[in-house]
Amino acid sequence: MKKTVTIIDYGVGNLLSVTRAFEHCGATVKLAHDAYDIERASHLILPGVGAFADGMQGLRDRDLVEPIRRYAASGRPLMGICLGMQMLATASEEFGEHEGLNLIPGRVRAIPRVAVDGSALKTPHIGWSPLYKQAQVDWTDTILADTVLESSVYLVHSFAVELDDSADLLSHCVYGGHRISAVIRRNSVVGCQFHPEKSGPVGLKIIAGFLTQDELDRASVT
Numbered sequence: 001m002k003k004t005v006t007i008i009d010y011g012v013g014n015l016l017s018v019t020r021a022f023e024h025c026g027a028t029v030k031l032a033h034d035a036y037d038i039e040r041a042s043h044l045i046l047p048g049v050g051a052f053a054d055g056m057q058g059l060r061d062r063d064l065v066e067p068i069r070r071y072a073a074s075g076r077p078l079m080g081i082c083l084g085m086q087m088l089a090t091a092s093e094e095f096g097e098h099e100g101l102n103l104i105p106g107r108v109r110a111i112p113r114v115a116v117d118g119s120a121l122k123t124p125h126i127g128w129s130p131l132y133k134q135a136q137v138d139w140t141d142t143i144l145a146d147t148v149l150e151s152s153v154y155l156v157h158s159f160a161v162e163l164d165d166s167a168d169l170l171s172h173c174v175y176g177g178h179r180i181s182a183v184i185r186r187n188s189v190v191g192c193q194f195h196p197e198k199s200g201p202v203g204l205k206i207i208a209g210f211l212t213q214d215e216l217d218r219a220s221v222t
């Protein structure tokens, strides 16, 4: 059955490329502008490009913060992309201290300016990086299930999520020898620091994997 994906339109997001990618994977795409649209969604996407503070202000201006938190608590699938992933965290240090959605506990901090070998590290990190899976994770029920190990994905970012609980990490990238959270997940909420809509066939597999995710039993949502 054709899945319907609802993309949150809060004034800060690359809606067109995300829409095209989900439609390419066979989904019907709707945009969410208010709480009603979010309450009716079965698969919700939080895209995002730009500054964390602007993103969260965009949600607050539209009274979308609590509806997104209620949606996540219901156990339905939610995917945050790039800035959208960062907004799933507790808070961000990007240009100050800003509260996030706190759906996956962690803090958004600047990626290091110095590589582990002591050389200077350019930011933003722009380009393709292999996606390394966490060995202890059971992949069968995740969005990465069909993804080839160490497939490359496309990133554009200067900040990254540092998780409170490493059990929420599904996959990491490596930049300058530092581990960068690439895919994080708690309950039905998943975040991609990279852009799956711009990561070619691998990105489309990850998007298709998200479409296979179904609502969790509410009792299992921690």
Ligand SMILES: NC(=O)CC[C@H](N)C(=O)O
Binding pocket: 048, 049, 050, 051, 052, 082, 083, 094, 124, 156, 157, 158, 159, 160
């Ligand atoms: N491409 C982006 O929107 C980046 C998100 C965030 N501002 C960061 O620098 O990590």
